[in-house]
Amino acid sequence: MENKGFFYSFLVLFFLGFQGCVDGRLLADSKPDRDAAAAYARWLVSQNSWGILNTISIELEGSPFGNVVSFSDGLPGKSTGVPYFYLTTLDPTARNALKDQRSSLTISEYPLRTCGNADPESPVCAKITLTGKLVLLEANSKEAEFAQTALFTKHPEMKVWPKGHDFRIFKLLIEDIFMINWFGGPKPLTVDQYLKYQMNRFAIDK
Amino acid sequence: MENKGFFYSFLVLFFLGFQGCVDGRLLADSKPDRDAAAAYARWLVSQNSWGILNTISIELEGSPFGNVVSFSDGLPGKSTGVPYFYLTTLDPTARNALKDQRSSLTISEYPLRTCGNADPESPVCAKITLTGKLVLLEANSKEAEFAQTALFTKHPEMKVWPKGHDFRIFKLLIEDIFMINWFGGPKPLTVDQYLKYQMNRFAIDK
Numbered sequence: 001m002e003n004k005g006f007f008y009s010f011l012v013l014f015f016l017g018f019q020g021c022v023d024g025r026l027l028a029d030s031k032p033d034r035d036a037a038a039a040y041a042r043w044l045v046s047q048n049s050w051g052i053l054n055t056i057s058i059e060l061e062g063s064p065f066g067n068v069v070s071f072s073d074g075l076p077g078k079s080t081g082v083p084y085f086y087l088t089t090l091d092p093t094a095r096n097a098l099k100d101q102r103s104s105l106t107i108s109e110y111p112l113r114t115c116g117n118a119d120p121e122s123p124v125c126a127k128i129t130l131t132g133k134l135v136l137l138e139a140n141s142k143e144a145e146f147a148q149t150a151l152f153t154k155h156p157e158m159k160v161w162p163k164g165h166d167f168r169i170f171k172l173l174i175e176d177i178f179m180i181n182w183f184g185g186p187k188p189l190t191v192d193q194y195l196k197y198q199m200n201r202f203a204i205d206k
Numbered sequence: 207m208e209n210k211g212f213f214y215s216f217l218v219l220f221f222l223g224f225q226g227c228v229d230g231r232l233l234a235d236s237k238p239d240r241d242a243a244a245a246y247a248r249w250l251v252s253q254n255s256w257g258i259l260n261t262i263s264i265e266l267e268g269s270p271f272g273n274v275v276s277f278s279d280g281l282p283g284k285s286t287g288v289p290y291f292y293l294t295t296l297d298p299t300a301r302n303a304l305k306d307q308r309s310s311l312t313i314s315e316y317p318l319r320t321c322g323n324a325d326p327e328s329p330v331c332a333k334i335t336l337t338g339k340l341v342l343l344e345a346n347s348k349e350a351e352f353a354q355t356a357l358f359t360k361h362p363e364m365k366v367w368p369k370g371h372d373f374r375i376f377k378l379l380i381e382d383i384f385m386i387n388w389f390g391g392p393k394p395l396t397v398d399q400y401l402k403y404q405m406n407r408f409a410i411d412k
Contacts, residue, residue, distance in 0.1 A: 066312030106272030
């Protein structure tokens with residue numbers, strides 16, 4: 001009987017092991033159909049917690065400069081599709097954006113581990129690039145308060161990041177969406193279709 | 207005895223489950239000391255299989271455009287630090303680079319799952335941005351042959367990607383390195399120090 005207990009303990013631990021692969025978060029039961037472009041894009045953005053934020057480099061002769069950042073697009077179950085960021089001006093990204101707002105955020109499905117054995121560059125593993133303007137939010141505005149709550153809820157560690165590091169809240173004003181989630185090239189998807197899509201059919205989308 | 211067999215089977219499966227988290231690859235036993243900047247940077251690049259490749263967008267008014275790509279910096283155990291790519295001109299990234307070579311490749315330690323519970327934006331989870339020129343290699347040149355072998359070894363799926371899609375081999379000529387792998391800002395690291403670093407102390411760095 002004792003051995004049986006061990007057996008079941010390991011069965012549980014085994015599956016917990018795999019669950020840990022998904023960034024410690026439960027994913028929505030299944031990803032949207034690949035032909036539902038707005039649903040897929042919103043799922044991809046809401047399920048991910050980080051991406052690469054691109055700006056035009058001041059220091060490197062106008063080169064495109066990508067930086068690893070965390071983001072949130074809303075509270076769990078209430079995502080908006082708009083990515084918010086908590087950036088320090090000690091980093092080039094925030095400084096670049098304050099000079100030239102042109103920016104993009106790129107997110108891969110690969111780290112979610114929901115594309116089977118596909119190569120990260122394969123169109124079977126979805127990728128999305130939201131291009132637009134990286135805008136500083138006015139401190140203490142309603143939107144900044146909302147964004148801070150969304151960010152700190154998804155990234156609790158941010159609450160204790162040093163106040164002296166001049167962290168500020170930015171958002172990406174999306175002007176173009178490039179998403180590939182299957183063969184056949186980028187999926188046609190307007191910003192309006194993306195933003196207006198209702199996420200409520202996903203129980204968990206923090 | 208049979209139960210014991212089950213017990214050990216699950217013990218093995220349990221650890222295999224966790225191992226699967228590391229992109230199906232075995233990582234080098236331990237990451238380099240965080241103060242060994244060149245070693246750390248080369249480790250980060252060689253251990254990762256994908257990143258975000260950034261170019262200046264032709265179609266989106268010069269915006270910085272990030273794209274999810276796979277790369278390789280050499281054969282297993284013989285990494286060079288130079289990232290090679292297999293890009294189709296059906297994608298904006300290759301087309302952008304053929305017009306304006308300014309580019310950067312951004313890689314995060316986060317998907318390697320070697321930064322504990324740190325947030326993806328935390329300096330405890332390393333990030334590197336290699337900035338330079340994205341250069342098309344001459345077809346059938348020795349370097350192109352070397353790069354193709356390195357790419358196809360790390361990304362076997364590439365071998366069967368459609369020939370009609372005009373895949374070409376590019377490399378990033380690195381001109382600047384921005385790496386954060388701990389508190390205290392970017393680590394001082396020259397391109398020369400990075401490229402000349404000998405990786406042979408890592409047994410596995412494919």
